[in-house]
Ligand SMILES: C[C@@](CO)(OP(=O)(O)O)[C@H](O)COP(=O)(O)OP(=O)(O)OC[C@H]1O[C@@H](n2ccc(N)nc2=O)[C@H](O)[C@@H]1O
C-alpha cells in the first residue's frame with residue numbers, strides 16, 4: 001500500500017547587521033524611535049517544519065543549549081499567532097538548525113520567527129500577501145519584518161517600517177562571535193542611562209551611506225558605518241573594544257558592533273580579504289569564534305518542500 005509521508009518544508013532565514021543604527025528617544029510604549037539601515041547576511045538559520053499532533057520545537061547547533069524550546073521561543077509564538085489568525089491549530093514539529101549566534105545582535109530569533117511564517121504559509125497553502133505576513137511579523141518583534149524581506153532596507157518606527165534600498169555588489173564581512181550574549185532591552189536601557197549622564201554623540205543622516213551602497217564600493221561604505229548602541233554594548237562588555245581594534249589591525253576596512261551586540265561585524269575589501277581577516281582574528285584570542293559572511297541576501301524563503309511516497 002502506498003502512504004504519502006510529507007517531507008519537511010525547509011526555510012532558510014538570514015541574519016542581519018545594522019549598517020546604520022540611529023536611536024531616537026524612548027517612546028511612551030517602551031520602544032525607541034529608530035532610523036536604521038539593515039543588511040541581510042548569508043550567515044543563516046534553517047528551519048524544518050512537519051505536520052504533527054501538537055506543537056513542538058527542537059534546536060540543534062552550537063548554541064542550542066541556551067535557546068528555549070517552549071512558548072518562550074519566537075517560533076512557538078509565531079506558529080500560535082499565525083494559527084490563531086487563520087483559525088488553525090498550530091500542530092507542527094519545528095526543528096531549528098542554528099547558525100546565527102544567540103543574543104548576538106544579529107536577529108537570530110527574528111529570523112526563525114520569519115521562517116516559521118513562511119513555512120506555515122506554504123505548508124497550510126494560505127497564500128497570505130506580503131502585507132498580511134508583515135502585519136503578523138511586526139507583532140512578533142521589531143526586526144521580524146526585515147527578516148522576512150532581507151536585502152538592504154531602511155527601517156523606521158521601531159524598525160518595523162521598511163523601505164528597500166538600492167545596493168550594488170556583495171559586501172564581505174567577518175563576524176566575531178562573543179562569549180555570551182547581550183539582552184537587547186538591557187542595551188537600550190544602558191544607552192538611555194549614558195544619555196542621561198552626558199551626551200554621547202548621536203549619528204547623523206544616511207545620505208552618504210545610500211550613495212556608497214548604490215556605488216557598491218566597500219571602501220566608501222566603511223567610514224560611514226555607525227551604531228548608536230555601540231557605546232552601550234561596549235559599556236556593558238568592555239572587552240568588545242579590544243575585539244573591534246583587533247579586526248581593523250587584521251586588515252578589515254572598519255568594524256562595528258552588530259545591533260545591540262555583542263557580535264562585532266568587520267567590513268572587508270573583498271572575499272579574499274575576509275578570509276585573511278578571519279584567519280588572523282581567530283588567532284588573536286579576542287572572541288569565541290569567527291564567521292565569514294556576505295550580504296545582501298534574500299529574506300526568509302523556502303529551500304525545499306516536497307512529498308515522497310513510501311510503499
Ligand atoms: C537592536 C536591534 C537593531 O536591529 O536588533 P538586535 O540587536 O536585538 O538584533 C532591534 O532594534 C531589536 O529588535 P527586536 O529584537 O526585534 O526587539 P523587540 O523584540 O521588538 O523588542 C525587545 C525590546 O527591545 C527594546 N527596543 C526594541 C526596538 C526598539 N526600536 N526600541 C527598543 O527600545 C525594548 O525594550 C523592547 O521591549
Ligand SMILES: Nc1ncnc2c1ncn2[C@@H]1O[C@H](COP(=O)(O)OP(=O)(O)O)[C@@H](O)[C@H]1O
Nearest residue numbers: 072073074102103104105106107108109110112
Ligand atoms: N528562535 C530563537 N533563537 C534564538 N533565541 C531565541 C529564540 N526564541 C527566543 N529566543 C530568546 O531571545 C533572546 C534573544 O535572541 P536573539 O534573537 O538571538 O538575539 P538578538 O535579539 O540579539 O538578535 C535569546 O536570549 C533567547 O532566550
